[in-house]
Amino acid sequence: MPPAITPSKTDAKRSRPAQVAEAIKSWVVEQGLTPGDRLPSEPDLIAHFGMAKGTIREAMRILEAQGLVKSRTGPGGGTFVHEVSRERAKALLSNYFYFKDMTIGDVYQVRRALEPELAASLAGTLSQEQLARLEEIVAIYAEPPQSAEQERDQHIASLAFHGALAEFSRNPLLSFVIGFIEKLLSDITVYRQLYTPHNLALWESGLDYHRRLIAALREGDSGAARAIMKAHMETAWTHMGDQEAKALRGFLPE
């Protein structure tokens, strides 16, 4: 059942493949197709739109680049509707910020507002497995780092702690934004060695915050969770120093 869309609509400006991609997208929405559903085969689309193979394929690539479909070869193969993955969405959004001058301070302005809210909303909602997962992560930086490499790994892990909290949230928007922030900071740590020069006091306080947070989450003490996270963010914020002006730029992930 090929899409019932006219080949060339009023938006004459756009390229043919872009128009086709758009038509297929609307068709998917109209039909209420869900992940796993199959799109018409390449030959079918060629016949239906009356266009060349290359044109149809380019359209498919557009949809694929957006993470909306995935193709498989072979019998029973074809192109299938695909749920845009979290990772894909983060990567695409990173492209946008690549061209922006964003500072660590900018990121923390958002973190300070959102992370306490996340912590509060998570209190009392986590399963034993999820709490255990958090403790696993904390264990990675339970001891002071012995090398620069280990210090970096610990820094990544402490960011992953926040990423895990984000994943546990039932609020897709809050979850995504905090997860994206974690990726931003994590990428910058990996690609640019931009992590706090070792500071024993800061490391100790961070560890303590994370442990107290887990306790508050386990006990379902929403107010305490919020307060702990708030203090955690403020501490990190005040210790950022000159790094806050540092722009994070220079990578186009995928």
Add this chain to the structure above:
Amino acid sequence: MPPAITPSKTDAKRSRPAQVAEAIKSWVVEQGLTPGDRLPSEPDLIAHFGMAKGTIREAMRILEAQGLVKSRTGPGGGTFVHEVSRERAKALLSNYFYFKDMTIGDVYQVRRALEPELAASLAGTLSQEQLARLEEIVAIYAEPPQSAEQERDQHIASLAFHGALAEFSRNPLLSFVIGFIEKLLSDITVYRQLYTPHNLALWESGLDYHRRLIAALREGDSGAARAIMKAHMETAWTHMGDQEAKALRGFLPE
């Protein structure tokens, strides 16, 4: 100057066009190309990668779908690096949330945390033109609506007020997230007639909040701006009622 990347790297899983797109992307980063810079011509890329035209073109479509390049025909034409636009980034991110069950309540949980912060950070930083723009927007809903259509337009405008504030921010991340939220709510209003059934008291309070906010922003009173926005959000939040459970879904914009 063709990219100095090997045609087929270790990631054998990905399709050829995807690999080429990735190679070109890294090359752009390495070369430090900026928006407006030209990529090698199609024939050059074909020669360099030793691949067929179609393959190269599909790669270009991938980059174009991500908003990273734009092509022009004619002499002096070609494919050019392009800054990912705000609109494109929002559309791509919308694709992600299309598959999520997000409620109005979820959106407001984030709004309540971010909007007051935005308001506070904007106090005293706005130009006369920007303040005038805000007042222009407020004028649209200065009088009670006369029709359902006008009511919708006013609702969109009051959302645009927040969108304008977001655009005025110098924090790209905060700006984008709030702008994206505005788009989400705005789209849902247009596509689903999902706006508050008319409530004169609520309309009046919203108008009042916006006006007082402009005054606080003009006077540079950061604390007042934050407090006003906070109260504004809380009021809207408490008046949401049963709508907060309503999922916003059903559109794949571009």
Add this chain to the structure above:
DNA sequence: ATCTATTTGTACGTATGTATT
């Protein structure tokens, strides 16, 4: 394990737009 059918993936040559000079 081999063949076979199905469906996407790649290659290449040619023709058609489109905008600049």
Add this chain to the structure above:
DNA sequence: AAATACATACGTACAAATAGA
């Protein structure tokens, strides 16, 4: 107005991958 330089579109042929007999 015409030539030029570039992307865009078409059509066919063949290659690769995968599931099933």
